[in-house]
Amino acid sequence: MTRARTKLDLTQLLTLGAVLVSLVFAIPQAINAQATLEATRNQNAIDQQGQLTDRFTTAIDQLGSDELQIRLGGIYALERIAHDSERDHPTVMNVLATFIGENTQSTWSAADPGRRCPLEIPTDVAAALDALTGPHLLNRNRTKDQFDLSGLCLSRLDLPGADFSRFYIPDAELLHADLSGADLTDATLSNVDLFGADLRRTTFEEASLHSADLKVVNLDGADLSGAILAEAFLDRANLREAILIGSDLTDAEIRGADLSDADLARADLTYASLTNSDLDGADLSGANLTDADLTGAALAGADLSGANVTGVNPEQLRQARARTDPERPRCPVPEDSPVMPSNCSW
Template structure:
């Protein structure tokens, strides 16, 4: 898909997610008069109003509002994760095949509001919870070179075909995460948990495997500091 087509697909996805959230708010608002839910709805609306702002600071504020909503009702969490995921895909799409080898210092970092959104998604499980069905971040086909996902909890997230060269996954929880076809050259997976992760066709040259839990459950330190021979085949 060309860049223009991808742009409109992600724009449409973001609009659908927002409309879905509005419908959820409307339906719940007509079946419950709870003050707590009213306040949640108001925060949803406040965040949605800010998402289209030209100001990065305002957009970042919207994500922090969504983070608060993300800790509440299951249906609200699902909508919040969908919107944050669509926001990242829309603002940071992968436009090239990223085949060229490049030094980390020459690669662009994600936009500040995209990094903030990814950080918020990654700390959504700080109490040891896991993403439920339909809540997994959909971050496929994104350009997230040099992104910092230190200690992020992104079990089951989908990074298919994403450009994650020089990404920092130190201490991250990536159990059953989908990294099929991802560009992971020189990414740092030190102390990360990749149990059950899918890395078929991923580009892995220069990856740092230090005390990494490999997809098959082994530890990289017992396999010549690599997980490349211990990838999940399922």
Template sequence: MTAVVALLFTGLSLRETQRQSEIAERGQMTDRFSRAVDHFGSGDVLIRLGGIQELHSIARDSERDLPAIAAMLSAAVRKLRSFEAPCQYKRIDMETKALLDALATVDAGASVDLSNSCLHLMSVRHARLRCAQLQFSRLNAAILTDADLTGADLSSVHLGAPDQPDTHPVGATLTGARLVSARMGRARLTHALLQKADLSNADLRGADLTGAYLKGAKLRGTNLTGTVLSGADLSDTDLAGAFIKDADFRNASITRESAIRSGAVDTDTYKQTTIC
């Protein structure tokens, strides 16, 4: 009986110690978060940069705080790179770069909302932006090599001439973007402007490219298995070695047969995957 009571007492003591440790750890995290937010809201850009790094560190340490931090960092990007037509930004400034680098490494899913943002020349290799919201954003000449954009929303609404993207007020544009080896399975790219974009060896299985403008794009070795290309403009597109099994070419500028004559391969099998 004495041994049993001692064992129970020890178990309860350990549980209480663990609870107190968790409370203390959460208190420390709250203090870190409050300090980071103060720095993030500073009027001094150098202090703000420090706040971004502090929030990034907390996001990596605390899954509980990740969605809120991703939302804050995203809002800051949208404020700095507000959508205007045409986008006048010629480069990515230091603060926007820090924000994008932080968002691209925490894998926060749909909490990353960069919609309606001017992100021309954005360069983040190996970015983890699964299920991110990028509707109506401008990503011309962006470098997203090896990025994970699985399930991301890069859709747009066409309101103007596709070969003159800056003549209409909204539209996800990726003209000249480098998306080599990017993972974009089941991404939403309806009416996206991808003229001369490089999607070589990218994984676009099950992606929705309805009405997309892909004139002059590189799709060499790209996996288009199960991809919806209905109404897409694929003129002058390099399809050598592209996999087009079960791809939907209805009303596209070229037929499946034309794609095969251009070097596409009607093999591979689309597999449903969980993305978010």
């Protein structure tokens, strides 16, 4: 029994020794293999970045070509790089924004001082805009005002559903644009001209639209919560069922507009002109209407609970609350006219 156990112990020791010897040789081999793998990975990363750099350089060169097809190739190449590389995404987007800005400037001249935009959007600019704002490049980190499109001059821009959130687009001329369903959250749009634009269901949460021209725009169902619309022009705008909770409309001109069933809770309408506007069924609870002009306005069914009406003419307010339909201007106003006739009485 003892001899058998001794033999068994010896066999186990020999086996263990063989395993240990194998490990002595295997561990260095494993370490070397891991080091080789890491080196390969690092080299692949370097090669990949080098390829991206080459692709980026080639695309930039293509953007400067005189031939449309080559410029389009450069735009599509940049779009692909932005999709493939998180690191290069911001750089690519800034390049596209610069390309758009340089090719959409006003054709203003001293001889013809009226501002002019291209009657048709150039094909390459349209492709760059699609790459810059399309849904395929969403969900990337974006800081406020990172992409500069200031002074953009594109009448009848057709980009429904585009993503312009946090873009910097002051002083742009976008007459009759179709941006319905677009996202302009936290965008800077001060002094922008959007006369006659289709902005149905567009999101402008926390956006800055200070002094913007929004006459005759369609903002039906749009979300302007917390937006800055101070000194903006909203004459004859359609704001039916629009959300303007907590928005700043101080000194804004909102004459002849449709605000029926709009949500203006806690909005600041100090010194705002609501002449001949329809606010039937609007929510003005907690709104600030200090010194607002309600001449000819209709507020029947509006919720004014907790609203500040300091400085509002009591008789004017009484008539407005009893009026189901707003009074209309005493002169006809062409729907496509960007300005009110000088003899038009509001």
